[in-house]
Amino acid sequence: MVDEPVRSLDEGALRALVPRVLAGLVRRGEDFDAAEDALQEALLEALRVWPEHPPHDPRAWLTTVAMRRLVDARRSEAARQRREETTHAEPPPGPAEEGDDTLVLLFCCCHPDLAPASQVALTLRAVGGLTTREIADAFYVPEATMAQRISRAKRTLRGRRLDQPGDLAVVLRVLYLIYTAGHTDRVDLAGEAIRLARQLTLATQEPEARGLLALMLLNHARLPARLDAEGRIVTLDRQDRSLWDTRQIAEGVRVLQSALAMQTDERPPGRYQVEAAIAALHDDAASAGETDWPQILAWYDDLVALTEDPVREDPAAVLGRAVAVGHVLGAAAGLRETDRLRDVLGERHRWHAVRGHLHELAGDLPAAATAYAEAARRATNVAERDHLVRQAARARADRATGSLTARRTRPTWSRPRP
Amino acid sequence: MPKYLLLKHYRGGPEPHHPFPPMDQWAPEDVEAHMAFLRNVSAMLEESGEYVDGQALTPERTWVRYGGPGAAPVTTDGPHPETSDLIAGWYMVDVESRERALEIAAHVSSEPGPGGEPLYEWIDVREVMSGAPAED
Numbered sequence: 049m050v051d052e053p054v055r056s057l058d059e060g061a062l063r064a065l066v067p068r069v070l071a072g073l074v075r076r077g078e079d080f081d082a083a084e085d086a087l088q089e090a091l092l093e094a095l096r097v098w099p100e101h102p103p104h105d106p107r108a109w110l111t112t113v114a115m116r117r118l119v120d121a122r123r124s125e126a127a128r129q130r131r132e133e134t135t136h137a138e139p140p141p142g143p144a145e146e147g148d149d150t151l152v153l154l155f156c157c158c159h160p161d162l163a164p165a166s167q168v169a170l171t172l173r174a175v176g177g178l179t180t181r182e183i184a185d186a187f188y189v190p191e192a193t194m195a196q197r198i199s200r201a202k203r204t205l206r207g208r209r210l211d212q213p214g215d216l217a218v219v220l221r222v223l224y225l226i227y228t229a230g231h232t233d234r235v236d237l238a239g240e241a242i243r244l245a246r247q248l249t250l251a252t253q254e255p256e257a258r259g260l261l262a263l264m265l266l267n268h269a270r271l272p273a274r275l276d277a278e279g280r281i282v283t284l285d286r287q288d289r290s291l292w293d294t295r296q297i298a299e300g301v302r303v304l305q306s307a308l309a310m311q312t313d314e315r316p317p318g319r320y321q322v323e324a325a326i327a328a329l330h331d332d333a334a335s336a337g338e339t340d341w342p343q344i345l346a347w348y349d350d351l352v353a354l355t356e357d358p359v360r361e362d363p364a365a366v367l368g369r370a371v372a373v374g375h376v377l378g379a380a381a382g383l384r385e386t387d388r389l390r391d392v393l394g395e396r397h398r399w400h401a402v403r404g405h406l407h408e409l410a411g412d413l414p415a416a417a418t419a420y421a422e423a424a425r426r427a428t429n430v431a432e433r434d435h436l437v438r439q440a441a442r443a444r445a446d447r448a449t450g451s452l453t454a455r456r457t458r459p460t461w462s463r464p465r466p
Numbered sequence: 467m468p469k470y471l472l473l474k475h476y477r478g479g480p481e482p483h484h485p486f487p488p489m490d491q492w493a494p495e496d497v498e499a500h501m502a503f504l505r506n507v508s509a510m511l512e513e514s515g516e517y518v519d520g521q522a523l524t525p526e527r528t529w530v531r532y533g534g535p536g537a538a539p540v541t542t543d544g545p546h547p548e549t550s551d552l553i554a555g556w557y558m559v560d561v562e563s564r565e566r567a568l569e570i571a572a573h574v575s576s577e578p579g580p581g582g583e584p585l586y587e588w589i590d591v592r593e594v595m596s597g598a599p600a601e602d
Contacts, residue, residue: 278502421490430522434501440490441497 062094062106063177067247069110070174071149078118080156081202084174086117150175151251154244155214158222159205166201167222168229173198175247176240186235216252220260220320223248227264238268249303258307259321265300266327269293281435285336297331304328319365322351326368341375348372363392367402379410397426401436408443417443469518469560470567472574473590476525478551483586492580499578507574511559516570522555558594567591 066087073083090113094106103109157170172178172186184194227241245261273287282288304324311317317325325347333339348369355361366389374382383406386399393399400423407416417440424436489497511517528543557574561567571589579585 278505417490421488424490425525428524433522437490438494438497438501441492441494444491445494 062091065107065110066091066177067153067175068149069107069114071152072111073114073118074152074156075149079207080174080205082118082121083114084202086114086121089117090114150247151213154219154222154248154251156205158214158219159208160215160218161204161208162201164222164225166197166204167218168225169194169197170201171222171244172226172237172240175244178235178240182235186229186237216254216257219248220256224260224264224320227268238264238271242268253310255307255310256318256320258303259318259324262300262304262307262324263320263327265296265303266324266331269296269300269331275431279431280438281431283435284330289334292331297328300324300331301328317350319351319354322347322354326351339375341372345369345372345376359388359392363389364398367393367399371402371405374406374409379406382406382409395426397423397428397432397436399423400426401439404436404439404443413443413447417441417447467560467562468564468567468596469558469594470564471592471594472557472559472567472571473592474554474556474574474587475590476552476554479588479590482588486579486585496578496580496582499582503577507557507577511557511570516559516561516566518558518560520555520557523553525552525554527552564593567593 069090070083070087073087074080078086087110090110093113094103094110098106153175154171157174158167162170169183169187172183173180178186180195180198181191183198184191187194223241223245226244227238229237242261242264245257245264248257249261269292270284270287272293273289273291274282276282304321307321308317308325311321326344329340329344329347348365351365352358352362352369355365358366367386370382370385370389372382373385383403386403386406389399400419404416404419404423407413407419420436420440420443424433424440427433427436489500492500508517508520511520526543528541530539530541533540557570559567559570561570568591571591575587575589576584577587
């Protein structure tokens with residue numbers, strides 16, 4: 049009985065309304081916390097009422113009901129405090145630009161005073177329109193914990209001025225965090241991050257916003273090939289490239305090109321654009337052997353040039369560059385690059401995994417096996433740990449079965465560069 | 467129904483049934499068989515309606531205690547004597563009886579090792595205290 053009317057509503061359309069209505073309330077100077085609560089109540093009311101009496105203008109309906117709730121809340125608050133307060137006479141909701149609304153909300157949710165986990169949760173709830181339960185499921189925490197995290201975040205925002213432009217760099221970082229948090233069976237966070245980034249690119253001309261969207265699309269395109277039927281990780285060089293989503297790749301490239309077209313001498317591409325360019329080059333290769341490593345290395349050079357002291361400030365970029373160096377200049381040169389990171393990343397699994405890969409390129413399978421085993425010991429993710437154990441076992445077995453296999457894994461493309 | 471925690475250890479516990487090398491030194495097909503077996507355990511427990519939780523822990527360990535008023539927490543992250551217990555992960559199951567918990571643990575312990583031989587690994591079975599008071 050309950051499920052039937054809910055199903056008959058277009059849930060996607062309802063969700064899309066959430067940020068617009070909420071932003072409208074915040075723009076009028078309503079407290080974010082109270083407005084969000086009021087809107088949640090309005091949504092419940094909508095689920096109850098709409099199946100029988102569908103509104104002419106769902107957005108106006110939600111705004112009106114939420115406003116009524118806000119006024120009610122203020123009245124009872126006022127009564128509790130035993131002081132008079134005039135009832136707000138609110139103008140009817142006017143037309144507002146959808147893009148601006150998204151931006152206003154994202155700046156709220158990604159307020160620099162909030163911890164990253166809170167920014168993520170609030171963004172998914174207020175802009176993404178996900179339920180607390182869905183967000184809790186995505187991060188494997190109890191619903192009560194996530195509810196508490198969200199209400200604490202909203203309390204932190206209480207009394208802050210939220211009508212000023214915020215820090216776009218923080219917004220981009222939060223969206224990327226959501227993307228990299230991956231996805232569970234129930235909640236596709238990567239897809240949600242892409243949806244939000246797409247909205248963001250409608251709201252701002254900032255090329256880095258497009259860079260981020262492009263990066264997400266170009267990586268997400270490879271998702272279908274990244275795990276095999278048993279859930280095992282398949283590395284890029286072994287993926288079945290026919291499984292890649294060519295439509296997403298095409299969109300990613302288009303978005304990236306529109307971002308890069310805005311660059312000037314004073315304003316070189318930012319890190320998301322550079323990373324997207326690297327992803328695009330991987331996507332562009334028909335086989336692993338056809339990867340344009342020299343171009344990838346050139347982009348990595350740009351990436352590490354974005355920070356003063358890349359080893360300390362952006363070690364992940366230096367590590368990625370070491371792989372490219374290994375493929376262009378030879379494994380030994382790549383390994384030398386990783387040496388610079390020993391102090392910073394020596395206890396992280398990825399550093400050992402990259403060294404395992406480079407040792408394997410060099411044909412030194414015993415060293416590769418040792419490095420993969422070291423990486424496995426430090427992995428913090430079961431799928432990655434299992435993958436690294438397999439890599440170690442495989443490298444050891446290849447060594448045992450003789451040099452024939454070793455020769456096969458030796459780079460055939462390590463041609464001298466002009 | 468009582469809940470039981472089935473603990474797997476990196477080290478510690480009774481004398482092992484037989485020694486075996488770390489998994490990264492097994493033949494690749496033995497590694498695959500082992501991992502497939504463990505995937506199957508979770509699937510089996512979900513199928514039977516007994517699965518509550520399953521988690522793996524990294525081998526890094528830090529002991530920490532209150533440092534006193536105004537002082538930073540006191541930590542020690544090793545080295546620890548090789549004999550100390552180190553938990554590797556667990557299954558939590560919700561089962562009809564203690565016998566069923568032991569049966570599941572014994573099944574987990576039969577996981578294939580090098581050459582496909584069972585590992586006969588010791589599993590630490592602990593009952594979870596119930597939150598509700600017992601009825602009189």
